[in-house]
Amino acid sequence: SVGIHARRRRSTDMALSMSANFTAKSTFGGQKLKAQTVRKASVRAVPARSAVAVSNDTAVSSSSAEDQRMDNVLSIILGGGAGTRLYPLTKTRAKPAVPLGANYRLIDIPVSNCINSDINKVYCLTQFNSASLNRHLSQAYNSNIGTYTRQGFVEVLAAQQSPINKAWFQGTADAVRQYLWLFAESGCEDYLILSGDHLYRMDYKPFVTKHRESLADITVAALPTDEERASSFGLMKIDASGRIIEFSEKPQGEALKAMQVDTTVLGLDAQKAKEMPYIASMGIYVFTAKAMQMLLMNDFPQANDFGGEVIPQAAAKGLKVQAYLFEGYWEDIGTVDAFFHANLECNDPNPKFSFYDRTAPIYTQSRFLPPSKILDSMIERSTIGDGCMVKKSKLHNCMVGLRSLINEGCDLQDALIMGADYYEKEQECSLLPGCTPIGIGAGTVIRKAIIDKNARIGMDCVIDNKDNIADLNAEDKGYIIRDGIIVVIKDAVIPAGSIIPGPQEVAAAAATAGKK
Numbered sequence: 001s002v003g004i005h006a007r008r009r010r011s012t013d014m015a016l017s018m019s020a021n022f023t024a025k026s027t028f029g030g031q032k033l034k035a036q037t038v039r040k041a042s043v044r045a046v047p048a049r050s051a052v053a054v055s056n057d058t059a060v061s062s063s064s065a066e067d068q069r070m071d072n073v074l075s076i077i078l079g080g081g082a083g084t085r086l087y088p089l090t091k092t093r094a095k096p097a098v099p100l101g102a103n104y105r106l107i108d109i110p111v112s113n114c115i116n117s118d119i120n121k122v123y124c125l126t127q128f129n130s131a132s133l134n135r136h137l138s139q140a141y142n143s144n145i146g147t148y149t150r151q152g153f154v155e156v157l158a159a160q161q162s163p164i165n166k167a168w169f170q171g172t173a174d175a176v177r178q179y180l181w182l183f184a185e186s187g188c189e190d191y192l193i194l195s196g197d198h199l200y201r202m203d204y205k206p207f208v209t210k211h212r213e214s215l216a217d218i219t220v221a222a223l224p225t226d227e228e229r230a231s232s233f234g235l236m237k238i239d240a241s242g243r244i245i246e247f248s249e250k251p252q253g254e255a256l257k258a259m260q261v262d263t264t265v266l267g268l269d270a271q272k273a274k275e276m277p278y279i280a281s282m283g284i285y286v287f288t289a290k291a292m293q294m295l296l297m298n299d300f301p302q303a304n305d306f307g308g309e310v311i312p313q314a315a316a317k318g319l320k321v322q323a324y325l326f327e328g329y330w331e332d333i334g335t336v337d338a339f340f341h342a343n344l345e346c347n348d349p350n351p352k353f354s355f356y357d358r359t360a361p362i363y364t365q366s367r368f369l370p371p372s373k374i375l376d377s378m379i380e381r382s383t384i385g386d387g388c389m390v391k392k393s394k395l396h397n398c399m400v401g402l403r404s405l406i407n408e409g410c411d412l413q414d415a416l417i418m419g420a421d422y423y424e425k426e427q428e429c430s431l432l433p434g435c436t437p438i439g440i441g442a443g444t445v446i447r448k449a450i451i452d453k454n455a456r457i458g459m460d461c462v463i464d465n466k467d468n469i470a471d472l473n474a475e476d477k478g479y480i481i482r483d484g485i486i487v488v489i490k491d492a493v494i495p496a497g498s499i500i501p502g503p504q505e506v507a508a509a510a511a512t513a514g515k516k
Contacts, residue, residue: 067212070118070205071150074188074289077110078172079126079133079156079196085335086197088480088489089452094126095334096196097133099418099453101346101355102385102401104364105136106333109201110194111154112362117204120145120152121186124196125175127159134158140365157182171304177296184289191292193285193306199342199353200282200330201360207324208286216322217291218314220244221284223330224263224276227256233280234307235259236323242266244321247281247312266325279323281307282330291319329353337483340450343399343416347381369402385419401453405439412440416450418490436493449486458496463488465501469509472501 080095089098096107107124114122122145126133134156145152157179159169169175176183176193183191190211192204202221211219222236230251237246238261248259260277264270285306287295295314296303303309315321329352333339345351355362369387377390382398384390390400393410401419406412420438429435440446441459449463455478457463463479465486472481478492479500486500494500501509 067209068205070208071120072187072189073119073121073192073204073208074183074186074190075110075114075119075122075192075194075204076176076183077107077122077124077194077196078175079107079124079128079130080334086339087482088475088487089336089339089450090129092129092132092490094129094133096124096126097129097136098339099401100199101343101362102383102399102419104355104362105133107133107137107196108140108362108364109199110196111137111141112360113194113200113202113204114192115141115145115363116360117202119192119204120150121188122154123179123183124154124156125159125169125179126156126196127169127175130156130158136365140363172306173296173300173310174304176292176306177301180293180296184293189289191287191289193287195283195332197332197334198283198330199333200326200328201353201357201362202284202326202328202330203360207284207326210324211286211322214242214322215320216286217288217319218311218321219286219324220311220321221282221326222266222279222323223282223326224266224268224272225278225280226276227278230259230278230280231256233278236279236281237261238265238279238323240265242323244315244323247315249308263325266323268325268327272327279325282326283307283332284326285311295319335483336450336485336487340416340483340485344397344414347383347397347399349381367402387423388419405437407440407442407444407459409443410440410445412446414448415446418451418453420454422454436495441496448484449488451488452490452492454491455488455494456492457488457494458498460496461494461498461500463494463500467501467506467509469501469506472505472509474501474505477502477505 077096086095086098096105098106100106111122124133124137137154137156141154145154169178190208192208207219207221220236225233232250234247234249235251236244237259239245242265248255251259261279263273263276263279295310299317300310300313303313311321331338331342333342346353346355367386372384372386372388374390376392377395379395382395382400384400385402385404387402388400388404390406392408393406393412396413398412398415398417400417403420403423404417417440424438429437436456436458438454438456440457441461443460444457445462445464447464451457463486465481465484468484469481470484474480475489478494479486479488481501488494
């Protein structure tokens with residue numbers, strides 16, 4: 001690999017002068033690249049592609065096999081902080097380890113996108129409850145990624161103290177800064193920065209290739225959006241070349257209208273550009289390694305956040321920051337409300353995001369569970385994960401996770417059941433006085449709720465937010481209401497006959513609302 005990088009540096013630094021037609025053809029990663037014919041009248045001497053100092057002129061390089069190489073891209077997934085917006089789902093696990101779509105975890109989305117894009121060097125940065133995340137990644141990916149001749153890994157990097165830095169991660173940029181020494185050892189020329197709480201399917205190859213062709217220092221993935229949703233995002237303004245010239249965080253009124261851009265510049269067709277005249281940052285970036293090193297260590301050593309500090313300041317400093325258009329489905333599922341609805345929308349006949357795409361599958365851990373068994377039940381518009389048992393119950397618009405047990409006479413609607421980490425034998429619980437088995441007890445009714453893993457819900461319970469309470473903390477009773485959604489906490493025990501929320505909680509919530 002040393003020779004490859006040395007050759008690349010020499011080839012990009014040297015002055016070239018040619019006027020001819022030539023054909024570039026290459027093979028890497030087991031796939032043959034299509035031959036491309038490029039015409040150049042003359043190519044003047046240019047600095048290395050990853051140099052930080054660039055002119056204000058629009059620079060465009062030809063697409064080549066070198067630009068499309070993914071073996072020199074390092075992916076860095078930001079696991080986020082304490083995950084307070086997703087609490088209590090993040091009470092005992094890192095945010096990327098939260099279960100998703102019956103069989104998966106949030107981290108499986110960006111890792112699968114990387115694998116499908118031929119990127120096989122992946123780090124995930126986190127500093128809270130990383131044990132389950134580390135276990136999942138090591139069991140799911142590390143024995144299957146990479147080849148004999150091409151290094152590959154998926155690893156968790158937890159926050160740590162060192163003689164130089166005794167503080168924990170202070171933000172997204174600071175997390176990357178603390179591990180720059182390790183990233184440099186990979187020898188990769190570009191760093192792909194991803195988030196661990198987004199739901200989308202994206203091929204990163206065209207994204208990285210466009211970044212290299214435009215000779216950008218930073219490229220930001222941009223989502224076209226209409227005026228109604230635009231004020232919820234960090235917006236960007238671009239010039240005629242797609243270079244980002246202005247940033248605005250969740251603007252309103254006239255400030256919002258001032259951020260309108262011609263999105264046809266990025267490749268959006270005229271009709272869609274008229275409907276969606278704004279571009280929002282997706283929190284997905286490509287940095288050249290040299291730009292990242294200079295920005296975090298030299299230029300802005302105190303900056304802690306990429307979106308709010310480093311990237312806007314880099315653009316103001318004169319670095320070339322480009323926008324890259326993404327037209328597919330993308331959703332930030334970092335809140336309980338967004339997470340809940342994104343999961344249940346996967347039950348739609350034609351969902352915006354589907355796990356059933358064979359061209360770009362979502363990978364996860366192989367658990368070797370038996371098929372699910374459905375006995376005399378009525379199930380509508382629902383997804384059932386592996387190893388579940390549903391007995392004589394009604395399910396409508398439910399997402400049922402691994403090893404779930406739903407006993408006789410249950411009635412579930414708009415429910416996200418996360419399942420269990422293990423099977424419990426009947427005699428294991430029956431030998432303990434007052435033991436409530438793992439799963440949903442017979443005769444239980446559940447509406448608009450998330451039941452976290454290993455929850456023990458007794459018989460004849462009613463879990464239904466009939467009074468439309470927005471937020472309620474009843475953690476001592478095993479549940480919390482966030483955004484109007486009841487969340488039964490992981491490993492909680494709900495006694496038989498319980499009504500959630502109870503009369504006392506309803507009265508307390510009404511009193512609190514009256515004071516407001």
